[in-house]
Amino acid sequence: MPRNTLVDLLSSMRFAISLLTVLAIASIIGTVARQNEPLNAYLNQFGQFWFPVFDKLTLYSVYNAGWFIAILAFLVLSTTLCLIRQAAPMLREMRGFREHAREESLRLFHHQASLAPTLPVEARRAVVETYLAANGFQFKSDERENALLIAAKQGGAGRIGYFFAHGAIVLICLGGLMDGNLPLRMQMFFSGKAPTNGNQLIADIPESARLDVNNWSYRANVYIPEGRSSSFGVVGVGDGILLQPLPFSIALKRFHVDHYENGMPRRFASDVVITDSESGERFEHSIEVNKPLEYRGVTLYQASFDDGGSILHLSALGLAPGAQSVLDFSGEVGSGVQLGIGGQDYRLELTGLRPLNVENTGSSAAAGGTEDGTGGTDGTGGRTGGRSFSDFTGSGARAPDSKTLTNVGPSYSFKLRDSAGQALEFNNYMLPIQLEGRWYLFSGVRASQAEPFRYLRIPLDDASGDIWFALRRVMLDPVRHAALARRFAEHNVNAATDSTLRERIQEAAEHTLTLFASGGFDALGRFIEAAVPETERDNTGTAFIKILQGLAWESWMMAREDAGQPLFEASEEHARFVRDSLTAINDSMTYGAPVYLRLSAFEQRQASVLQAARSPGKTPVYLGALLLVIGVFTMLYVRERRLFVLLNNDEALLALSSNRKTLDIDETFARHREALAAALGAGNNPSRSGLNETPD
């Protein structure tokens, strides 16, 4: 073949090397930018300017991008050409013995030696051939005038490895192409399929967005609530979807999540009933992670799970001053409820229910911050306290000392959208959670996905969580301020001694209340800034706090009276409750919602998300994988060795060659030379022997 033709270039080893390197580098890109996310996620991430640029470069789905496929295509092309070009010579190599090798060329071998003649040629031939046979050589002899060449070889099979490994590359790439999104794109192109938007009823989805039941290559998600069934999968395309009908329907009887006692999930399983849409054949099966089900050429995997519309029984406790309203109602997760609160219209969207939350309540990390309910279960909680010798000894089974993983019970999340469309997102825990020996209700709130939840910590006294709401009402309700202030003054100044002082205290108390009610601690702070000279501020501050705590205490007692509960003696324990209450009231002013939603009961219904896949490429890819392994191992470990023994009347010339340049060839050659010399009873032939420095 003429040099420097295109084929030549493409099948050249250097081209292969550059290809492999380019492919490797190209692959990196897609691991840096997250792939196939909703477009607006990228918009947020990269901003107005870069978003379209990266979009043009198809950085959001690199591995389906034309240019990436092109690189793969080149790999396939190049490897194929490589195979074709190498085929003929390699097969010749494998079959042939090179028994016509000329003496001169043998002498040029890197490994060659000459042994002195001992016996007649024929006798030596017998010896050599037995030796070769015994050492796993195949050989062929070539009689020449007054000389005999025995050409032996070993490990010629190594060459097959080359065809296997490189053929496998081609096979795998092609198989992968079949399972990629190319088929989908072709269908969209040729049979005019176009994605539609996801949130509509299946009935309303147009024909153009429905793929064929017999579609030979797809990967779709099937969402099935418990007790329902589905015969459709959804294929996400960009921000839209395509509907993939299945040749059977899947009914979900039950979805299981089993846990280890430390709360880590142990098993996800869907008990399904499959009904064939043609034969009507029915059967039950349980699909688990790592235990997929194959039926009618479709494989069903346990992909994930979701809420299937659990019923939440809620009561809304009004937070507006004066409001004593408690509104009971029920709703389904995934749906919305209209709420009229204090003349305002709100839309409540119930977004989720987690019956089980395992939290690391031991380490202070978790205090207040109970992120998404999975915190702690990942076993990477920060460790408190120093190293000790015992850390380096003992079993790996010791219980973590800084972490106490406990199930803190159900949590429920929802969005509250005001008439202006502004939504706040909430995450509440149904049951009180114990922190540093005291019980609180946790309610998290945030304005956007981006932020973490800010948690409102509502303290409980021995009675219930409601008491804080009552206390809060008393303290923030202008109507009750006068009475509250008086009561405070009475309990703090002895009437008999000094009535004017009491007047002043009462005024101060009432004033403090109005300030606090108007804007919490900040309001007090601002007032002090404005009205009190620098030097006085600290004292005034402490005074204010003292008064507030006193007032909180009184409101607590009043609340308990209203609720017909016994009063308390002041104690450190109770002082703590008062402080917590004040903090909670202060925080509640920025809570953002006019109500606190309490979950009184729920009926959970889960949904399982299965993946339904048809991958025609699987067989070629797996076959390719097998060939690849066989090929690589043979190429690397079956060493080709060619041993030539030229016998004539004045010497026995040995020469060894191999298709790989490794050190052990020297040793191999030395071994054969010694052995043959011994077998032939011949010493070295110094005149002609020795290693050539000419590379083979």
Next chain:
Amino acid sequence: MELASSPPPATPPALPSPAPLGNWLKRRTPGDWLYAFALIAGGIATFLRYGDLMDGYDRAILAIHVPILAVIGCYWRPFRVFLALVTLLALAGVGLYQDDLARAEQVFFLKYLLSSQTAISWMSALFFIATGAYWLGLATRSTFAEHTGSTLTWAAAVMGTTGLFVRWYESYLLGPEIGHIPISNLYEVFVLFSLITALLYLFYEGRYATRKLGAFVLLIISAAVLFLLWYAFTREAYQIQPLIPALQSYWMKVHVPANFIGYGAFALAAMVGIAHLLVARGILTSRLPAPVVLEDVMYKAIAIGFAFFTIATILGALWAAEAWGTYWQWDPKETWALIVWLNYAAWLHMRLTRGLRGAILAWWAVVGLFVTTFAFIGVNMFLSGLHSYGSL
């Protein structure tokens, strides 16, 4: 006829294979047979004791281990001693526990030698000392120090392997459904990495009859051990955690070890590459093996690494197909595995190309280590993906 008086063809002298099987068997020493017998006996004993607790897969694995270990032992004699010691110590550990975890703190030999934490700490310490010994040997040209180095490395490997086996048993004491092979979190695989790298090194040390490279290879092992200790005691990673569903797979038990033979071999090649580069610059030339030798070791290491990494990646794909429903979905971990693989494929091709040898290969092998390291831990640290269970 002279032919008549020609001596009978001499029977060929003992040679290692390749050679026909019969011939090969002829050359087995009594030691070989004893070793093979011990393996078979061990296999049968295990089967009789635990057979009915195993499923078909477990039995198959048990069965193929006998021939595999037998072959390894025949080509690499010191391995038998290693295996024997590990077996003894591991069984001793298991025996001492008497199915009661609490005894880890009470029984002297468990607390200070055989309980998994202790054994692994011993491994760490021994690796550090071995590194020192090898460097001393390199600095002072003292063969004694080098000898000590390799003995200590063997000892470390024994302790580490024992530690893993005992840890395996401990995990079952936590509860039958929790028990699992200790290669499932970053802590455990770091131990595995150190062990495999050490064993590979010791193999080549014997093959090339030079202890000079220990100084370099043990550096990377010590680095791994340092990370291990840091990670273990800042994150309490040494605690045995139950397996999340995605990890409860047959594939894992083969995928992970194969992967780490790859990582280990690549790490070894890189350290040899560094030695190669030094020698090329005339540094330590008189103390280190010749460049040709170094290049040969590099090739052998990368070859075995590549072969096993190929298997590992394929097994990973088969596993992914079962767990996530796709044999390949360009998840960051997968993709980086591919990148590593392509990188060494390129390396192997370069070696077959005239003019691209020597220093370039050495550099490439060193760079390869960074790529590999990123695929190994970098991905878990910086990129998010489905493999997040290994996350830092």
